Amino acid sequence: MLAQRTALFKSSGTAAARTAAKAAAASGKDIVDLTAGEIWSDLAPSVRNGAIAAINRNLNRYTDTVGLLELRHALAGKISADTAQPWSTDEIAVTNGAKQALFNAAMALLNPGDEVLIPVPYWTTFPAQIVVAGGTPVFIETRNSNYVPRLTDLAAAVTSKTKAIVVNTPNNPTGTIYDRDTLAGVAQLAIDRDFWIIFDECYGAFAHAPHTHDSIISVAPQARDRTLIVNSFSKSLALTGWRIGYLAGPKTVISAVKALQSHTTSNPNVIAQHALLHHLESGDPVFQLQLQRQVTNARALGLSILSALTLVPTPAAQGGFYFYLDLTELQRRANRTGRKSNPDDIVNALLMDAGVATVSGTAFGDPAGVRLSYGIDLESLDKGLRRLTAALNTWN
Incomplete structure (x- = not known):
């Protein structure tokens, strides 16, 4: 019998979204994964060099x-x-x-x-x-x-x-x-x-x-x-x-x-x-400046694609590396036609029908949102957001 506290929480919603994306990809689907809260990047040379130097010094205590x-x-x-x-x-x-x-x-x-x-x-x-x-x-x-x-x-x-x-x-x-x-x-x-x-x-x-x-x-x-x-x-x-x-x-x-x-x-x-x-x-700022530039370029690309959304406002994306979509109007239109839509439904449809993995707003306590990471490479981001935009614009 488990401790009572285990009933108080469940696995992270973002982790569950990543798992679903990997499972879909493993089944043979072409998936663009926009779930992860991380930036695709090599190591900073200063970090790599510091780690190697520590290993060479046998620092293991x-x-x-x-x-x-x-x-x-x-x-x-x-x-x-x-x-x-x-x-x-x-x-x-x-x-x-x-x-x-x-x-x-x-x-x-x-x-x-x-x-x-x-x-x-x-x-x-x-x-x-x-x-x-x-x-x-x-x-x-x-x-x-x-x-x-x-x-x-x-x-x-x-x-x-x-x-x-x-x-x-x-x-x-x-x-x-x-x-x-x-x-x-x-x-x-x-x-x-x-x-x-x-x-x-x-x-x-x-x-x-x-x-x-x-x-x-x-x-x-x-x-x-x-x-x-x-x-x-x-x-x-x-x-x-x-x-x-x-x-x-x-x-x-x-x-x-x-x-x-x-x-x-x-x-x-x-x-x-x-x-x-x-x-x-x-004190070398070069790597972090390059990383910031990478994120800035991904944001600009993403906003230009998402601006074509017709029922979803273009996200502000003021900081970090996420686009957060407000699905309120899209859900309202769908409900009028008798199709109840919550973020979980939309996220599942995006994954299975459009091959784009996203995170439902329900993971964040929000019944009308979807999170997209733009920390991935530009080619994948371009492909994933164009698929997503086309899918949401034809959602009915």
Whole structure:
């Protein structure tokens, strides 16, 4: 008999979409996979060289539970530059990707029954980890405000049980970037009503002009003592498989996280740590600039193709590398003809009939959306989006 907590969550919706795409491809179908939250890219030379050097030095032993001191020092410098605030090594924990940073934060902050505000659509892991930690997700609808939460809606949702809010910008899945006024308003609400801010900026390296990404701490330094920053190098360096991220926050929280991590995974992979340290110390921006250019070009190509959609608005795609399609009008038209359509139906039809794998908005708490990744190569992206556009324009 399984533990009761296993009934509280299910496998990631994005992971399920990837699995379905692979199964369809394995059956012989020509599939363009737009599901994965990663960029197709070679390794950064600085990361490769750092890893090889670490292997050649026979570095195979434990590091400090929350990461190499030298790496945390380098990260402190990076975060200080990002936030315009000084950071020290004991305010940083290196983790096995951003997921562990988020899990550590939930376990360190939440008591049973504590409520956490989560704007919808949301990355599927946010509510799952909160539930595992004994907390209660409180969802804030953003569809009618361009996927940015209204401060009045947030304030109305705060109760005596509110312990935190998750702020994810640039947002997964919508690609929305929160403006400075919104960030300042969230910070002031957290101060006034005494709750934590979990600030996930994993897609911060990809803000598309004229939009810019700002750290909430640089906008509202007064909220620093109640803010936890979650980030990783999975997106910014295309290192999804390396599982290397970090959590930054007050020393008391990081101390609790260190104790927790010592009983879960211990330190992150030592080779990955040294590879990242070498990259940060090299100070070479060329690879990241090339990656940003690759994403920018893919976005431009994708928007030009998606502009031909007739019943679906062209997505804003302000940041990150996702197009998020609002299917509201398409569903309304289909319902008028007696054909009920939800995102799962549409995603399945796109996969089986058009050979395009996407992620249903239901994975993100949204009954009228579909997420498309444009982190793949341009040729595949072009083919996949043209198939998708043709399919949606003839949907009936």
